[in-house]
Amino acid sequence: MNPDDAACHPHEGWLLSPEGAAIRPEAATAVVADVHLGYEWARGAAGDCIPAHSLAETRARLERLLARGGIRRLIVAGDLVESPRPCARTAADVARLGDWLAARGVDLVVTLGNHDRSLAASPRPPAIRPSECVAGWTVQHGDRPRVGERAVIGHHHPIFRASGLASPCYLVGPSLIVLPAFSANAAGLDVVGGATPAAWADAGLRCVVAAGEGLLDFGPIATLAERLRPAAARVD
Numbered sequence: 001m002n003p004d005d006a007a008c009h010p011h012e013g014w015l016l017s018p019e020g021a022a023i024r025p026e027a028a029t030a031v032v033a034d035v036h037l038g039y040e041w042a043r044g045a046a047g048d049c050i051p052a053h054s055l056a057e058t059r060a061r062l063e064r065l066l067a068r069g070g071i072r073r074l075i076v077a078g079d080l081v082e083s084p085r086p087c088a089r090t091a092a093d094v095a096r097l098g099d100w101l102a103a104r105g106v107d108l109v110v111t112l113g114n115h116d117r118s119l120a121a122s123p124r125p126p127a128i129r130p131s132e133c134v135a136g137w138t139v140q141h142g143d144r145p146r147v148g149e150r151a152v153i154g155h156h157h158p159i160f161r162a163s164g165l166a167s168p169c170y171l172v173g174p175s176l177i178v179l180p181a182f183s184a185n186a187a188g189l190d191v192v193g194g195a196t197p198a199a200w201a202d203a204g205l206r207c208v209v210a211a212g213e214g215l216l217d218f219g220p221i222a223t224l225a226e227r228l229r230p231a232a233a234r235v236d
Contacts, residue, residue: 009215033077033154034181038090042083077154078113078141091122113141157181159188173203
């Protein structure tokens with residue numbers, strides 16, 4: 001991984017990529033969250049007809065990420081799969097993804113998410129852990145209280161919504177990184193108009209938005225809504 005990659009945004013030793021991954025170059029590790037493989041199979045079980053797409057889209061995004069070089073371990077910060085119930089087709093997709101990564105010399109590790117309850121029962125499950133430490137940061141899903149002083153989490157799927165546009169975003173502070181969902185199917189937390197968890201109030205979070213092939217820092221989320229209001233609507 002090239003630490004000078006202009007497409008990535010540096011933060012506390014991490015490189016945030018446009019694909020939605022936090023990369024730790026010295027650990028040859030990338031962290032993503034909320035892949036939600038098998039989304040179409042879960043929707044199909046509920047009576048909807050959705051074309052197969054989640055595995056192909058995941059591999060295409062990972063292909064772009066791995067092309068940045070130097071990544072030998074991929075950690076999924078929870079919710080590798082969509083359905084917490086056993087699903088043979090989802091299990092097959094998990095195995096195919098593991099094989100695809102292994103063929104590229106990349107190990108797959110999953111920190112358990114609230115959707116991953118059936119993952120261990122898959123015929124060929126990946127390595128599954130409650131959390132994983134990378135360079136002093138704890139990687140975990142984010143549906144439970146944080147472990148450790150510094151954490152990288154998923155679960156919340158932050159989205160930047162403004163002027164009719166919506167884009168996945170990172171929320172980053174000195175001791176917390178909240179990753180965007182790696183899946184395009186995951187509904188998100190509106191960081192402009194929505195309410196963020198109270199536990200983040202003192203985290204000093206900034207909003208870093210994926211914009212095409214790069215990332216844009218929109219500054220502190222505490223003042224984001226006010227700064228994005230039209231000037232005529234502001235009260236002095």
